[in-house]
Amino acid sequence: MVSDDMPTDGGRMPWFRRADPAPAGPVAVLGGGIGGTAVADALRRAGREAVILEAGPALARDGSGNPSALMKPRLTPDGHPYGRFHAQAWLHALHRYDALPAAVWREGRGVLAAARDAAEVAEQEHLVAALRWPAEEVRRVDAVEALALSGCPTPLGGLWFGRAGCLHPQLLCPALAAGCEVRTGVRVAAFARAGDGWVLRDDGGAPILEAAAVVLAAGAALPELWPAADWPLGKSRGQITFLPASEAGPRRAVSFGGYLTAPFTDEDGRPIHALGATYDRWRHRPDDWRPVRPEDHARNLALLAEHLPDAAARLGAEPIGGRAGLRCTIPDHMPLAGPVHDAAAFRTAFADLHHGRRPQAYPPAPYVPGLFVLGALGSRGFQTAPLAAEVVAAEITGAPCPVDADIAAALHPARFEVRHLKHPPQRRAVEEKKKQKR
Ligand SMILES: Cc1cc2nc3c(=O)[nH]c(=O)nc-3n(C[C@H](O)[C@H](O)[C@H](O)COP(=O)(O)OP(=O)(O)OC[C@H]3O[C@@H](n4cnc5c(N)ncnc54)[C@H](O)[C@@H]3O)c2cc1C
Structure with a gap:
């Protein structure tokens, strides 16, 4: 039944109507x-x-322009437009990127979202139960399995996203x-x-x-x-830190509030991890956002040490470079x-x-x-x-x-x-x- 009060343009209100095709x-x-x-x-x-x-x-x-971009879904347990968009966007992006030459992905699929405390473990368990996605997409893993899958020691395990990974934007x-x-x-x-x-x-x-x-x-x-x-709109400056890859580092990307990518070879032929990223509002700041700042490398390393102390100790390396960029935020x-x-x-x-x-x-x-x-x-x-x-x-x-x-x-x-x-x-x-x- 069509009521007088119902929007008609594909279910849209007049203020969000479809555009006239170009x-x-x-x-x-x-x-x-x-x-x-x-x-x-x-x-x-x-x-x-x-x-x-x-x-x-x-x-x-x-x-x-970063050399390695984390590709991991933002999933929520509710049915709100925000969560449904991000879930649909994730599946669509995977589908599209997997149809391109394999080199658009950096080596090593699978990303661990490490749980930072007991409350986050409970949230992750709730999310997996609410979503009911196949285990190949997302599942909870304990610390032992997390280490086996990612090569990264975590105190509480995390969510394992089997099809996630890192992309090669260039x-x-x-x-x-x-x-x-x-x-x-x-x-x-x-x-x-x-x-x-x-x-x-x-x-x-x-x-x-x-x-x-x-x-x-x-x-x-x-x-x-x-x-x-x-x-x-806002602008937010972010900086990532390059660390030399080592045998002791993770084999897969790990997120923990920040993120540490799987090892990859950069433009100069160096095997590195990218660790990121800082987040600073920049819209009205007069100073140049481009130069890489040592204090921001220190912040990235401190966040890693706070949440994944064993992984930080295993890496134990000095930064060998980095990169800054601006995000457009809303x-x-x-x-x-x-x-x-x-x-x-x-x-x-x-x-x-x-x-x-x-x-x-x-x-x-x-x-x-x-x-x-x-x-x-x-x-x-x-x-x-x-x-x-x-x-x-x-x-x-x-x-x-x-x-x-x-x-x-x-x-x-x-x-x-x-x-x-x-x-x-x-x-x-x-x-x-x-x-x-x-
Ligand atoms: C440090 C950092 C780490 C990040 N890590 C991740 C991550 O791991 N995973 C992830 O998904 N996202 C990540 N992001 C966010 C992600 O990079 C952005 O969401 C994304 O790059 C935005 O893409 P865009 O095309 O909108 O903007 P951009 O990539 O900035 O592209 C806009 C382009 O427009 C061009 N342009 C501007 N004005 C004009 C003009 N007048 N004429 C012609 N060209 C113009 C610019 O030169 C630029 O190349 C990160 C961001 C930062 C800063």
Whole structure:
């Protein structure tokens, strides 16, 4: 039975409506990290031409530029959109990465999530019981089995994710972009509507590309690229520490609040582990985030020693290098994936959303035609980007959305605007003031 109050657009409310599919022609993807290459991959498989425009000298050099990225699921025992999205994203990413050349994975599948105290052991047991996933995917292991599987001594064992592992981003991103045009060393300085598409320009104002649609996948540069949306984005600096690999080190990656990767050979031919990562808010800090800091190596080593003292003692090595990067973060830890709303028109259209009128009483959400975003991938971009990219590609092509309507709403780029507009005017005024201070 269809009631008058039911949303009709694929189960969506008018403020989260599906976008109008983009006209024929190339889709410009701004950014060549895991976000941009995953979007290009999804578009290519949907039969659309994607052109990646990357400011840096190669793909996977900025936020996605670590030499080994942990690929481990974020699972929760409840059925909320956050947990369901992360579980679905995990399975989708595995499926996609396993269809690529095997070299996109670093050697040695299987990741141990070490339990740090008795409460975490209980949480892990509860999670396994609630999920009822096959043991090959995830199971609880005691300290003896954890050591046998990973080579890492842990006081309390942990969760063993048999299909998890570490990725090689500098091979993964080009593999995802295969079959798409990639232009590196191209910084998009401006883009504007032209006819029913877009023209993108470089720093000197020269046209780079005419495109039917644009996808913003610029990582930590997203807030500057489209400030009109006023997304509550943050930047967080992270540093990883390189340690020489040794016979006594773990054979598989281990997470413990931080993470220690399985040994791999770096660009200089050295067998190393990557230990990470620090997490420091950076949005308003004036100092340069790029230089590697000895005190941050010390913090990474201290965290390892705190939670896995035997493993730290076995490694016992001095750092031989490291790398820093910026994450693009967002308060609810869900990616932004979908059409970009026209913020001013959106606020007018839904100004009285707090009155809770029938959804049908509202107009369809005003979107910026042909503009889409995949961003705010936080600390888990390698797990979430492929499914979030499918959501974006489906909006561009008009294909059925690959996630449930409540998950699409939880990913929707206008969700913070909607939450704000649902609050009464007095509370909105307080929120506006807080925003000024952000
Ligand atoms: C220290 C650290 C450790 C991490 N470890 C892990 C991990 O183990 N596992 C995991 O899943 N995630 C990890 N993350 C998070 C993960 O790296 C990010 O979620 C992911 O890389 C974000 O990808 P992205 O494509 O959005 O951004 P990026 O990889 O930063 O890509 C954005 C690209 O856009 C380009 N760009 C920006 N502006 C423009 C412009 N105007 N024109 C053209 N190009 C432009 C940039 O040059 C950049 O290459 C880690 C992050 C850090 C910092």
